[in-house]
Amino acid sequence: MDKKLLIDLQRVPKHVAIIMDGNGRWAKSKGMSRIFGHKHALTAVRESIETAAEIGVEAITLYAFSTENWSRPKMEVDALMKLLIQSLKKELPTFQKNEVKVNAIGNIESLPEKAQKTLEDVRELTKSNTRITLTLALSYGSREEIVKAIKNISKKVVNKELDLEKIDENTINNHLYTFNLPNVDLMIRTSGEQRISNFLLWQMAYAELYFTDTLWPDFRQEHFYEAIIEYQNRERRFGKTSEQLTE
Numbered sequence: 001m002d003k004k005l006l007i008d009l010q011r012v013p014k015h016v017a018i019i020m021d022g023n024g025r026w027a028k029s030k031g032m033s034r035i036f037g038h039k040h041a042l043t044a045v046r047e048s049i050e051t052a053a054e055i056g057v058e059a060i061t062l063y064a065f066s067t068e069n070w071s072r073p074k075m076e077v078d079a080l081m082k083l084l085i086q087s088l089k090k091e092l093p094t095f096q097k098n099e100v101k102v103n104a105i106g107n108i109e110s111l112p113e114k115a116q117k118t119l120e121d122v123r124e125l126t127k128s129n130t131r132i133t134l135t136l137a138l139s140y141g142s143r144e145e146i147v148k149a150i151k152n153i154s155k156k157v158v159n160k161e162l163d164l165e166k167i168d169e170n171t172i173n174n175h176l177y178t179f180n181l182p183n184v185d186l187m188i189r190t191s192g193e194q195r196i197s198n199f200l201l202w203q204m205a206y207a208e209l210y211f212t213d214t215l216w217p218d219f220r221q222e223h224f225y226e227a228i229i230e231y232q233n234r235e236r237r238f239g240k241t242s243e244q245l246t247e
Helices: 025-027 034-039 042-055 067-071 074-097 113-126 140-157 169-174 220-230 242-246
Strands: 015-019 059-066 098-104 132-140 184-190 208-211
Touching: 025 034, 034 098, 034 140, 034 184, 042 132, 042 184, 042 220, 067 098, 067 132, 067 169, 074 098, 074 113, 074 242, 098 113, 140 169, 184 220, 208 220
Parallel strands: 015 059, 015 184, 059 132, 098 132, 184 208
Antiparallel strands: none
């Protein structure tokens, strides 16, 4: 049976975040280098974006490179940056075809200049697309993001641009990288690991967490459907009781 038929298109999550884990283990199982795994993960990226757009997801955020990833071997980091540039250029026609608006969050200034330039070019060329927003988390760390937000808010309080007593959740939201995105409804992590790994900590406060043993290079449309079906089978209470939701 086509798993898509099991999905209620009226209850699709607005924002799906994915921790794309398992590239290294996938490559190792085949006797290849970690870079081989990263290169063969692009099909999973493409299928996830296209599937999300097809069923009506408004935003999808991919954890592409964390602040901690800079500590990996230089050869791997350099290869990842080169792969980022190549992939953005190669996938641009697909972004345009599927009306994908490309966005990026993180310490983008820390990326190599060529990567920054390619990313900015793709963002500019896709800025008018409206079907789905693809956000790439690059040189991203959630704690760093929150610290930065607190510093910016503090400066506004000191400069009397913001009243301390008026600071609320919306204030925090508006100072995060994701100020223009809805909160995360569903977080998917592949490869069997069950951690959030400093990813969108504030934004995932009430997200449903879905873990799968599938390694990221093997992740396909059917796996995405399975995550959505699991999401829709859960009761999202947001602190309320089941009885309150029924009423």
